[in-house]
Amino acid sequence: MSGRALVISIIVVAVLAAVPPFLNGYARSLLYITVLYVALAYAWNVISGYAGYLSFGQVTFFGLGAYTTAIAVIRAHLPWWEGALLGGLVSAALAVPLGYLMLRLRGAFFALGMLGMAQTLQVVANSWQLTGGGSGLFLPPGSNALPVYYWTLVIGLLGFATTLFIDRSAFGLRLQALREDEQVASTLGVHVTTTKVWAFVISAIMPGLLGGGYAWYLTYVEPVSAFATRIDLQAVAMTILGGIGTLWGPLIGGVLMSQVSEILAAQYPQAYLMIFGGLVVVLLVLLPRGIAPAISAALERRRARAAQVQR
């Protein structure tokens, strides 16, 4: 990241941190949802962008985090953020065996296998006494959205930092190597399974932590909305449109899409899904690599031209 990018990032973060108390509830909620999706997109980008395992089921961990938090708050009377931390832990703990199992699948099989996993967990939540079955769990009302927002912002920043780290660490290099060719990576000494399970765990912890905040924000958890595929697909769409496997892709895609979809949903509720879907299709035809790579290619060209002019 260049010096200028760093300065811009710091300013953006400062604004994101300082402004919400002065916003009305709606603007705050909108900001929360945006940051939430950007954070989810960053999480998804690790396993799907860097490791190359397209997942349609990271919401499994989001729901898990939401339920863990609800149970921790209701049964153990823990503060919500402790519950959310626990949610992250539980997600990580589940992600290890699940990763060993599921990461043996590839391509569409892994993607849809994970989708099935989310469905299966939804069924579990639906039929288990502890999770309140189909009735769901009520959290104490009267929660304040601001702490949840900051919680989410911090996790979003962690997501960004993790991506930055992955971009310039040995771990990240190994991850990208196995994305390109697992067998070759293994004969070059990369512990393929361990590395990708780690990536999977990172991609699970974050939704786990975020789900906890979400539960507290909504004050109610039930199976259908906690494991909603549309949460996942939204994060997927954001990342791919922004640029899969890039540092800025989830941010650009996330901000753009959540604003566009909010505007569309408010202005054209009937046509919302059609426009949203159509947009994805058209953008893919125009920018198959996503927005971030398109921007950096354009910057590259400008720099090259500038260099030429100088010479």
Next chain:
Amino acid sequence: MHAALFGQLTIDGLLVGGVYALSALGLNVIFGVMRIVNLAHGEFVIGAALLAAVLFERLHASVLVVLPLAFVLAFGLGALIQRAFLRRLPTDLASAEATSLLMTFGLSYFFVGAWLAFFSGNFRSVPYLTGAWTLGPFSIAQARLLAFVASGIVAALLAMLLRYTALGRAIRATSQNLQGALACGVDVERVRTLSFALGTAIAAASGCLLILIFTVNPETGANVTLASFAVIALGGLGNYAGTLVGAAVIGLAISFTGYFATAQVAQAAPYVLFILVLLLRPAGLLGKSGA
């Protein structure tokens, strides 16, 4: 367990499996030739189902009349989509699989929206042949049997098309060996368009039969896509005979777990089964197991 009950559950399972088989066949034709998992598949199924329901409500049109109509419409729609969008995706990109998945995901959102605008969010079904025939100790649901038989006929027609016509051979050739097909001068672009159109049309046909059994609204398409995918994952991607076996297995799993466990377990059964089978036999039940 009584033999009669066992038989009844088997019949129920196989009949449901029949409808899934047809939808999955459509998905599999598309995958076989284009190597694309079409996430919008369920939307085509549901679109046709809702069309059949609306035409029944308004005009009392029998689904058997609507079926060919929906087939033709969907065929055109599929050809259009392939020509206008899917064909434009770059194939040399390392992330080509991701892009094609995302594009069909975008299409699926688009069509959910379109069907909502078109048909509203109402749940619909068609009260046609709602009764059952009794055969000894068994009762055989008329609509299910019809759907099963019609699925069988469409599947047989498809098999005949694939086996005995030049187009069918071209489709199979392309899905078995793209390079070989190109070398033989097969018009692969045309085969792709026709396969996508055919897959879509079969989806529509299965939708017209599905509506005899299930109650659906525009947002239930994802379930159909998932179930169909589970079927072909079990039977083997690109393996048409395997699709029928996969569908039977899924149908039986739903029926038996629904009875002996709970409806919740039955709902998860296809996925659990599909994950288990993939872990044990990555190429599917009938696929050749890899090295």
Next chain:
Amino acid sequence: MSLLSVRNLNVSYGDFKALHGVSLEVDEGEIVVIVGANGAGKTTTMNSIAGILRARSGEILLSGEHIERKSPREIVERGLVLVPEGRHLFAEMTVQENLLVGGQTARSRRRLHVNVRTMEERFPILGRRRGQAAGTLSGGEQQMLAIARALMSEPRILLMDEPSIGLSPLLTAQIFAMIREVNQTGITVILVEQNVVQSLALATRAYVIAEGRVVLQGLAAEIRGHADVKRAYLGEA
């Protein structure tokens, strides 16, 4: 005018440039062999001529007509057909079905079936294996099927990419004899071979490709005697 002329062909795979300005001329009735090491660009050349790969730039003329922008089907219809490297049979289809796909540009059904019969007479073993899945044939049978499948489209010019690969000496000899036979029926042949000695013995002229460039060309006999070729491909000092 030569039957096929390839001029200044450039082909890339993504960022990797596989062919750097390859040019070839082939006259009616010739057997031209292209030799070169693994990865030199022989297959790339053949696939580009057959329209399976799109060249970045360059011209390909068949009887004076530009075909570099034509689809593989259009090229097959104009009488140029490729027996691809690695055969690329339709493994789960029967021998007969493979032949039928090969002849799918045929003008009539009758003609198609006559051709199938002709092939079965020419390759009796294929006639006997008519209903067997192509993937279960032995290597030699598979290669015969690949050639027969290509002949089904009644080509004027046949491109063969390493037809002897994976075959025993006996079968290799048979295949080479067959190539000569095919040529004698008036079909022009372009042959890619690593089996340098035998193919040079068969051919009228030869091209040597290295690193995506034509480095040598001439009469087969001349090429056979060239010092570089002896050293690089024949293991002779």
Next chain:
Amino acid sequence: MSTPLLEVENIRRAFGGVHALDGVSLRVNQGEILCIIGPNGAGKTTLFNIISGVMRPSSGDVRFQGQSIVRWPPQRIAEAGIARTYQIARPFARLCVRDNVAVAALARERTLERARRAAQDVLESVGLASLADRPAGSLTLTQRKRLEVARALALRPKLLLLDEVMAGLTPTEIDAMAVFIEQLRERGIAAIGGVEHVMRVVMRISDRIAVLDFGKKIADGTPVEIADDPRVGEAYFGTQIDETGAGPSFPLKGRP
């Protein structure tokens, strides 16, 4: 005699009905260069796949420095000191050349920075240093082959498996590669080269030559012994004696 560096014992591997390897045994000593020759499909690549752990044999054992490694995962074998190249170069296309090598160097270096520096050194030694920042997908064939070798070397192996590294190179490049392989001996690295043709080079660089045919080892000895072995002549060069009678020519192609 000290234990050999690598012992391959009675390896069998079948694919469906095809016996790719049918009871092959080999030994390689410290710093020794062994060339395996044999026609296409003789089983060379399969043998490399088994030694490097990406494939399991149907039966048989592989011992490295006395330890059985036949059940080890590839990364453990790599760390133990066996590196390999792939016959068809398989670069990490979207990574730059330096990072391609750094992935392997990470097995020996603790930080990414040091791995990248080590990678740069290796690239110097194979003559790819100037391309370090290019995406590996954009390399030419020869450059890819060199990258394969560079990655293998970056593991600092005791044993190097070179699968057809000569194939596709021009005569001058073949000579350069031969010199390079001979230098390995000086650095104490043993090598097994799988070579399909270019007999002239094989004869020059090998300490020993093993001949594979149809998955069976039909001969094993010094270059001189191999050249004189009547069985080899018959099975391998026999029917292919060049019409000029000038000695071994292009070998036979594979199995029927």
Next chain:
Amino acid sequence: PHLTASAADKPIVIGASISETGAYADSGKLALQGYQLWVKQQNAAGGLLGRQIELKTYDDASDPATAVRLYQRLIDQDHVDLIVGPYSSAVTASVANVAQQHHMPMISPEVASTAPFQRGLTEIFQGIQIAAAYVEGPMEIAKEKGYKSIAVTGEDTLFPRSVVAGVDDLAKKMGMTIVFNQLYPHNASDYSSIVEKMKQANPDIVIAASYLPDSVGLLRAMKQANFAPKLLYEGVGPTELSFGTQNGKDAEGVMGTGNWNAELKTQGNAAFVKTFEAEFGHAPDYHAAANFASLEVLGDAVKRVGSLDSAKLRDQLATLTMPTVMGTYKVDPKTGIQQGYKSLVLQWVNGKQFVVYPKALAQRPPSLPFAPWSTR
């Protein structure tokens, strides 16, 4: 909000989210029309507090997070004066919290489960009969007929669970036995297994707490399994008019719980039905009526308070007793749980819905037993 001079000329804005799309879309359209009709009538009659009324609605796609944001938008950005609740229990559970934080009293016109009201919230009021009371009717009817064994099923979500929650106690009280009790998940598609199980349990009556899609699915599976209990009750599914169109003759004899019926002799009901049909060209159903009634109550409370003061309005809503098209609105002042409205058991007879319970309101006696499939 306080009235300022200029505000007095501006219309009073009532905000709500509607499930126009999503899982509960069926009911959304009619619910909206219920609101629209009341606003139109009220405006024609001079509005509220001398001001015209305006309705501001968004589509929440039946998604809780979206609904929360929309209510915040209504309150914080659109500055609506009054709000009414969304449709489903799940969505309401989250939205209630927003109302609470903004001290905006909110009637939930269609939330029958009591769970969202039992969380100590002070601003929400139930605008419909409680779910647990739904099954009293069919069980009373069954008891009268001497039916003994019950099979219970339903969708495993908040509302249907509240419906069947009381069955155990009631059965004990009435001396009946539960021979089968198992729920099915949301979005289930195939009911043949669960019906087969019920059939094996051989109950006299089947109580299914179901919505429209599952009640249709269950009914069809029962017909196909040739299973006909003596009494079939299917929750709220049969109260939808399309239950009739989707099932044709098979609907005959099925009972369900409605909160309202066109023939009901409640205050203003006949006029409501007539004007609704004139306005929209089709008949209202209970969604329309419930939403209409909620605005009746809200409007009346505003009139009584004489201002839009939310604290006073809250107290008024908590203590008010008021006749509406649905019956008499009256809530428990502590929880806001409905106590006034009564639910009705409806039964499909000759292709129409009739009230068969409670006796006082019944249009005809229940037609029992449910005819075996072979005799239809």
